[in-house]
Amino acid sequence: MKPLSDYIDFLNSNEKQFNDDDNLVVVAFYKFFELENLNVFQVLLKSIFDKTNIKGTILIASEGVNGTISGKKNEISKVLKQLWKLDDLSDLKPKYSFASKNPFFRMKIKIKKEIVTLGVNNVSPTKLVGNYVKPEDWNELISDNSVLLIDTRNDYEVSIGSFKRALNPGITNFREFPEWVSKNLLTKGPSIKNKKVAMFCTGGIRCEKSTSYLKSLGFEDVYHLEGGILKYLEKTPESESQWDGSCFVFDYRVSVEHNLKLGKYDMCFACRMPISEDDKESEYFIQGESCHHCFNISNDKQKKRFKERQKQIELSKVRKISHIGPNLNEKKG
Template identity: 55%
Template structure:
């Protein structure tokens, strides 16, 4: 039975004091043994965390105690194993990086469309359906009829829009757009961006692909494939069940069964996507890392997570010793 609750969350909201929120939020997560990554910026909060149901509820309650985050919405799924190795709360310029200033997603986002109404919208031949995710995410699953912009990062999306808005492009003279992403955050910002360019009839999937897969039965679905997620589950299916993909430990791209059967796949070292992108020295380092992982697995132990935790403990010990040394030096001068 799955024992770890995974909560994906985001909210565009003005947080001018976001830097001051970092330490207490991290402390709350660590107190309740919650792991994952949360991003804080002046434009809001974004991230995914995992832990016991009690721990996740405590962190969500802590966030919603802030009146600005009272209406924070999250999506839940379950994992058999802890999908993260540690807890990070990062400070960012944007909670999802587009690189375009003054895109006010909080007030300018397009029209929400519920999962229940999504099929009818994207079945309309006059509606251009755009997947706002990166190419490697789209490659393992997307909605039927959806256009793949083939972007390597979200910062490339504005340039794609510029190219495709010109004569002959897929967006030229196409006022009705339906946009989607994993959890809703990228399409919320991208629809706001499209509205600044004069696209007024812009829609986006409320709750993203994850909410659609959670809500819509597979027999009624327009989804084809699996949905990439940014944790150790790698991908999910309808009902948010864990999918069949695994990470390449060298490049972090999702691997199918066919990828893993390729002669270019060496566990932990290379895959068909990255076999020619690393030096021999890097591959030797990856191979040694994989050897240590396999040894740890034979001992029924963890390798990566334990290493992270030990490094963190060592750092904290060093800081404590430094502080004690400084205090002793001050006492000696008195």
């Protein structure tokens, strides 16, 4: 089985990482497929995870499944093998990375209208989708300056890294992407639909759905990065990379870099924006309460709540107990 062999290759190539018992495996995955009985599938997934210490979030909808989980190698291995035994997930191709501590606080399996919210009816990659481009072939595609290269992620993600010369739509949520297309592409006339378009996102799910959307509008030559930025950073040597900066991830690691090493960004827990060490020097930065992005946005009631939350976090550290923080996946678009 190819997905299993990919996982084994990952473990073997990172064997030294597992010498530290504290290291955890982070697994990001998604798949578009037609799912009819959501409640039954939810119960099935819960039965797989209930007796483990794995944490994370899995979203299921009629269009498929989307999740990120984290746990010890042995438990992750057992869970993946059970997922691959399911008919609809037998070809699931996860992305893997490491974390020194679990980036999640609990395990949640939730039913949603969409596994990634575009907000447009009848857009389905299972029925209509663009061309998949493997990470090994991505550089050749985007080196062609005639290709319209679009970053389909949110603006705060793009702010810390993207591919060179990629177009940033400046959206704050994936639901805004159709409006951006309407105002910035469709207004250029019918000829725009003949242009070669390449799109990318963190793990592949948003850009895959974006290709389905553009194809439904009549765009003919549409491509997306298979496995997303995470797979590109894993597979592409840094010396050959066209990626510039860090890749934002929706958990407490905040960002990763080439070879999926932990990035250098922290997070403002008030507005959840990525912040650098230089950003922390700002007069507006108060740990757990505000940063230069949000100091003039939050009201007094919110600031009081942020301050109390930070106090509880500090107390938890002193007492050496875990503190349940915000769910960063809520912001994912």
